[in-house]
Amino acid sequence: MPVASPPPKPDVxxxxxxxxxxxxxxxxxxxxxxxxxxxFFLAILRFSGLGIRRFGLVMREIHFAxxxxxxxxxxxxxxxxxxxxxxxxxxxxxxxxxxxxxxLVALSLVRELGPVVSALLFASRAGSAMTAEIGLxxxxxxxxAMEMMAVEPLARxxxxxxxxxVISMPLLxxxxxxxxxxxxxxxxxxxxxxxxGAYWSQMQAAVDFRDDVLNGVIKSFVFxxxxxxxxxxxxxxxxxxxxxxxxxxxxTVVTSALVILALDVLLTxxxxxxx
Amino acid sequence: MxxxxxxxxxxxxxxxxxxxxxxxxxxRAANASxxxxxxxYTLEARFDNIGSLKVRAPVRSAGVxxxxxxxxxxxxxxxxxxxxxxxxxxxxxxxxxxxxxxTAGLLGEQYLGLTAGGDAVMFKAGDTVRLTxxxxxxxxxxxxxxxxxxxEGKPADAKPADANPGEGKSAGEKADDAKVTDxxxxxxxxxxxxxxxxxxxxAKGAEGSQ
Numbered sequence: 001m002p003v004a005s006p007p008p009k010p011d012v013x014x015x016x017x018x019x020x021x022x023x024x025x026x027x028x029x030x031x032x033x034x035x036x037x038x039x040f041f042l043a044i045l046r047f048s049g050l051g052i053r054r055f056g057l058v059m060r061e062i063h064f065a066x067x068x069x070x071x072x073x074x075x076x077x078x079x080x081x082x083x084x085x086x087x088x089x090x091x092x093x094x095x096x097x098x099x100x101x102x103x104l105v106a107l108s109l110v111r112e113l114g115p116v117v118s119a120l121l122f123a124s125r126a127g128s129a130m131t132a133e134i135g136l137x138x139x140x141x142x143x144x145a146m147e148m149m150a151v152e153p154l155a156r157x158x159x160x161x162x163x164x165x166v167i168s169m170p171l172l173x174x175x176x177x178x179x180x181x182x183x184x185x186x187x188x189x190x191x192x193x194x195x196x197g198a199y200w201s202q203m204q205a206a207v208d209f210r211d212d213v214l215n216g217v218i219k220s221f222v223f224x225x226x227x228x229x230x231x232x233x234x235x236x237x238x239x240x241x242x243x244x245x246x247x248x249x250x251x252t253v254v255t256s257a258l259v260i261l262a263l264d265v266l267l268t269x270x271x272x273x274x275x
Numbered sequence: 276m277x278x279x280x281x282x283x284x285x286x287x288x289x290x291x292x293x294x295x296x297x298x299x300x301x302x303r304a305a306n307a308s309x310x311x312x313x314x315x316y317t318l319e320a321r322f323d324n325i326g327s328l329k330v331r332a333p334v335r336s337a338g339v340x341x342x343x344x345x346x347x348x349x350x351x352x353x354x355x356x357x358x359x360x361x362x363x364x365x366x367x368x369x370x371x372x373x374x375x376x377x378t379a380g381l382l383g384e385q386y387l388g389l390t391a392g393g394d395a396v397m398f399k400a401g402d403t404v405r406l407t408x409x410x411x412x413x414x415x416x417x418x419x420x421x422x423x424x425x426x427e428g429k430p431a432d433a434k435p436a437d438a439n440p441g442e443g444k445s446a447g448e449k450a451d452d453a454k455v456t457d458x459x460x461x462x463x464x465x466x467x468x469x470x471x472x473x474x475x476x477x478a479k480g481a482e483g484s485q
Contacts, residue, residue, distance in 0.1 A: 059282060060282060062289065062290075063282050063285055063286050063289070067286060070289060106305075110300060110305075168289075171292075171293025171296070174300060175292060177300055178295075178296035178304075179296075181300075181303075181304055203304055203305075204303075204304070204305065207304050208305055209301050212305060213300045213301055213304070213305050
């Protein structure tokens with residue numbers, strides 16, 4: 001009687017191997033999600049033709065993402081500009097160059113704070129709402145119902161939101177910067193009593209339209225694409241439960257903030273190196 | 276339908292405000308009338324020392340900004356700094372224009388100062404400004420001043436100033452001297468500017484490469 005080969009040993013991984021396997025699985029999962037996100041982005045672009053044709057849909061999203069964010073953007077811009085005015089004056093007056101306050105306020109707002117802070121505010125004000133809305137549509141199977149009616153949810157729901165956010169973001173950043181410059185003016189000229197002519201002329205001498213203002217607009221456009229992409233993707237990819245939607249919303253805000261700041265480093269290094 | 280009209284109104288208002296903010300940034304914060312969109316022509320100038328001149332530094336003539344420095348390079352053959360700058364096409368400059376590196380205020384930013392000459396021929400794009408004066412380096416001035424002071428302390432017969440008259444003078448006098456020779460040069464340049472300028476440049480180049 002031939003000796004039966006011993007039954008294969010059940011493959012029980014040791015604790016170290018389990019860790020490593022878990023890590024690999026996690027990495028693969030993340031990689032897969034990134035790939036899906038990239039595919040999703042391309043799909044949005046492919047289906048945005050319909051969104052552009054039915055511009056009313058995009059208008060509704062501009063209203064939601066842009067118009068309703070106006071107050072928070074304007075007021076925060078004003079406050080940030082005021083703080084810049086106060087702090088900048090404190091520092092500059094030590095070197096006897098308080099007249100350069102306009103330059104300091106305008107350059108920091110137009111180059112950095114305008115695009116970055118307004119994108120952060122936009123992510124928490126509009127991005128989280130987009131995720132929650134789309135996530136809830138998915139959880140209540142509205143997206144599936146649309147597909148049943150041969151309506152592509154990417155074209156009807158996602159693309160208009162995406163373009164609404166992308167169009168709104170640069171405008172919001174510009175409004176933020178403008179309000180900030182006015183805030184700096186209120187503090188520097190009206191409260192502290194610097195010369196108004198010096199405030200504006202120093203600013204105009206230092207701020208270049210193409211190198212500073214236009215680069216700021218490009219930055220905010222890139223942030224707009226990144227934030228709305230993350231927001232609609234997290235919503236679309238959310239687990240269709242109450243918990244899943246809440247997690248997706250949190251992830252939108254956290255990921256957007258990180259991505260905005262990381263992109264800002266890259267863009268700043270590209271745009272303002274050596275000047 | 277009515278509801279939709281309100282929405283359109285708000286979105287329109289938002290877009291207007293946004294574009295208004297952009298226009299404000301462009302016109303009020305950044306002087307849009309500077310030369311980013313205007314046609315320009317590029318000139319080149321070579322300096323022994325550019326101090327801390329930077330790319331995008333203003334180019335001024337008679338105190339008015341006429342352009343910006345576009346690039347700064349180094350010529351490994353003559354060991355000179357090569358400064359390229361764009362000048363608004365509205366302002367043609369004669370061929371015997373001289374370029375100096377000047378400082379705004381005592382310790383302010385450095386800029387390129389152009390002093391127009393009297394030549395009838397104007398610069399074309401890509402030309403080189405022949406007459407240049409390097410930046411004043413503070414350390415050299417201080418060194419000169421100290422040397423001066425030491426020389427003054429010595430008795431008159433032991434003064435080495437006779438051997439080298441330039442060294443004995445104060446920085447201010449020296450600068451005046453430079454100005455005089457400069458204007459003299461400019462005067463003689465009006466007749467045969469390019470030839471002479473070319474010669475001095477060539478001589479300098481030969482000096483550098485030796």
